[in-house]
Amino acid sequence: MSENKPRIKLPKEAAKGEIVQIKTLITHPMESGQRKDASGKLIPRKIINRFVCEFNGKPVFEAHLETAISANPYIEFYARVDEAGAFNFTWVDDDNVVVTAQEHIALKA
Amino acid sequence: MSENKPRIKLPKEAAKGEIVQIKTLITHPMESGQRKDASGKLIPRKIINRFVCEFNGKPVFEAHLETAISANPYIEFYARVDEAGAFNFTWVDDDNVVVTAQEHIALKA
Numbered sequence: 001m002s003e004n005k006p007r008i009k010l011p012k013e014a015a016k017g018e019i020v021q022i023k024t025l026i027t028h029p030m031e032s033g034q035r036k037d038a039s040g041k042l043i044p045r046k047i048i049n050r051f052v053c054e055f056n057g058k059p060v061f062e063a064h065l066e067t068a069i070s071a072n073p074y075i076e077f078y079a080r081v082d083e084a085g086a087f088n089f090t091w092v093d094d095d096n097v098v099v100t101a102q103e104h105i106a107l108k109a
Numbered sequence: 110m111s112e113n114k115p116r117i118k119l120p121k122e123a124a125k126g127e128i129v130q131i132k133t134l135i136t137h138p139m140e141s142g143q144r145k146d147a148s149g150k151l152i153p154r155k156i157i158n159r160f161v162c163e164f165n166g167k168p169v170f171e172a173h174l175e176t177a178i179s180a181n182p183y184i185e186f187y188a189r190v191d192e193a194g195a196f197n198f199t200w201v202d203d204d205n206v207v208v209t210a211q212e213h214i215a216l217k218a
Contacts, residue, residue, distance in 0.1 A: 019179040019180075032189075055177055058175065058177070059173070059175045060175050060177045060178060061172060061173070061174060061175065061178060062172065062173040063170060063171065063172045063173075063186075064168070064170070064171040064172075065169075065170060066167065066168045066169050066170065068164055068167070068169045068188045068189050068190075068191070069169060069170060069186065069187065069188055069189070070128040070187040070188060070189050071128075073186070073187065074185075074186065074187055075184075075185070075186050076183075076184070076185040076186075077172075077178065077182070077183065077184055077185075078178065078179040078182065078183055079177045079178055079179060080141075080177050080178070080179050081177075082177070
């Protein structure tokens, strides 16, 4: 998988119970498995097939991606923040290469 | 589940191989199961726990949602369109109430 770090956008702090927007983007060619190389052989599928977001160890959002998902997959969703803590993000590709990232969020005083 | 129709935005047509943005929003209270009613009893959890998008019968994107996801969940992602056809969207909640929607996309001449 690419050495590029995933890009994640979410607020640094939220009021208790606030809904926050979470944007994620990871660099990955998402080879579909349907293309052929110059010699006519199929290029093996290699895509990110799973994305998971946990907050303080509890799952919040999980996505299963299929071959028609774009290169550099972008996923956006909203989650409710009831306490300060850490979001953990995990991307897994067909070769079981795993990329993780963590972002902290504080509660507004 | 609400009688409100889900809102879906995607282009009416795309070039072959084009990456299209798909935005989905459904009205649902997403009762977390952690709130109490006036008499102090827990209100049972009732959330949309699964969202699936298929294109011409093949899965493209599937999401598992947990209690921290916001009311009226919004999900955005990108898919590659290699042929004309229909996107089918399905939302399932804890009571197995299912909401479906379909959107067609054409290939640019």
